[in-house]
Structures are given as structure tokens and as C-alpha cells.
Amino acid sequence: MHPSPSDFRLEAVLHALSDPVRLSIIRQLAREGEATCAALDGGRPKSSMSHHFRILRESGLVKTRNEGTSHMNELRAQDLDKVFPGLLTAILNATLTV
Amino acid sequence: MHPSPSDFRLEAVLHALSDPVRLSIIRQLAREGEATCAALDGGRPKSSMSHHFRILRESGLVKTRNEGTSHMNELRAQDLDKVFPGLLTAILNATLTV
DNA sequence: TCGATTGTTCGATATTATTCGAACAATAGC
């Protein structure tokens, strides 16, 4: 469910971020540090969001922990930077300009 | 066919590179500077390669110029770095470790 | 325990991507 950094695959990370919904999730997490799933849906159905969070988790981008009934999400920024140095930073910088 | 840097879209670039065939093309172009389409197919059919080159072109990653009967491809590294600073470098570095 | 809240999982559908063969341009060289 949460892969270890040695199992991160570049294609999976890039694919996860090639979707506008998931890219906006990552952007918001970068701004706010962490957020629940509910705080990150843009009025979208829960089942759709759950699908996107799964892809983000399985690619290694996001770590989800249970916190009562809600699930808290945070970027795995350090793990990612260990395997793909500078990648997340470059993507977050790019989204700022757009 | 060849978008200007102001029309580059991050999602399109990430999607283009989320495919292993296209990622290997980009890697080879980064090593060799430029190469024809034929030099970049791995025995794959021409129609498949043409499809991948189109996605690479339309995302802004690759520039293709005619050179006789063959088409020469090169990375648009400078254009990309202008719009998405550090992104291509990070991706190419990542592929080296994998 | 009951009800409300938060996500996940399942199933189905619709859209999009990938792949490949075959037919089609465009060019070079004879």
C-alpha cells in the first residue's frame, strides 16, 4: 500500500502527476503540509477521490494515516527526493508559474 | 505541431514521460544529442514510433526537423528549462539511478 | 448500541491510450 523508496518507479510517479486532479492534490498538500481526503476533494464524489489517492499512495507520492474516522494525507517529499532528487521541487515550482 | 514554450502544459509533459518507450527515447536523446526516428525504435513498428514521437512533439519535449528522407529529433532542453526549471534534469538524473 | 461521519471497495460505463498493419506522402539517387 505504501511502497518503500527502493520500489518507487519513475513512470508511476510521472503518471500519477499527469492527471490534473492529482496534480492539484499534490499542490495543495505542498502548501498546507497535510490534509484529509475530504479537504482535498473539490466537490468530487468520494469514490473518485479514493481512486486518485490510491494511485498517489501506490506511486509513493503520498502517505495516508488514519486519524479517527478521517484519513490524513501528507507528501512523502523526503522519500521522493532521496530516489528522484529535485523532481518534486521542479514539479511544484512549475505548477506555481502555471 | 511544435508548440511554443508558453503553450507547454505540465500535465502533457508528465504524461508524455510516463510511458516507458517515450522515456527511453528521451534518455537516448539526452545521451546522443540527436537521432533519427529509425535510430530510436527498438525494433518497434514505424507506426507505433510515429505515435510516440507525436506525443513527444506536442508536449514540447522533442523537436523534429526534416533531413532528407529521415527526420532528426532533438530534445528541447532549453525551452523546457525556461518553463519548467530543473524538471528535465531531475527526470534524466532519476533515470540514471534506475 | 445507535446514528453520523469518513473513506474504501465493488460494478458498470465511458473515455482515452497503446499497438500494429496497410496505405499514403516526401525525398534522394539513378
Next chain:
DNA sequence: GCTATTGTTCGAATAATATCGAACAATCGA
């Protein structure tokens, strides 16, 4: 012109993704 070479385009088949409602699981508070 004619022919070989190099890619592109077209069409169709296959595979993968996105989307959403409905049913399900887990937790909290009263």
C-alpha cells in the same frame, strides 16, 4: 520518371483509466 528509403496517417483491436452510485467497514459521540 522510377525505385528505395523514411515517416506519417488511417483504421481497428486491445488495454488501461476515469468517473460515479451504491454497498460496505471503521471510528467517534451521545
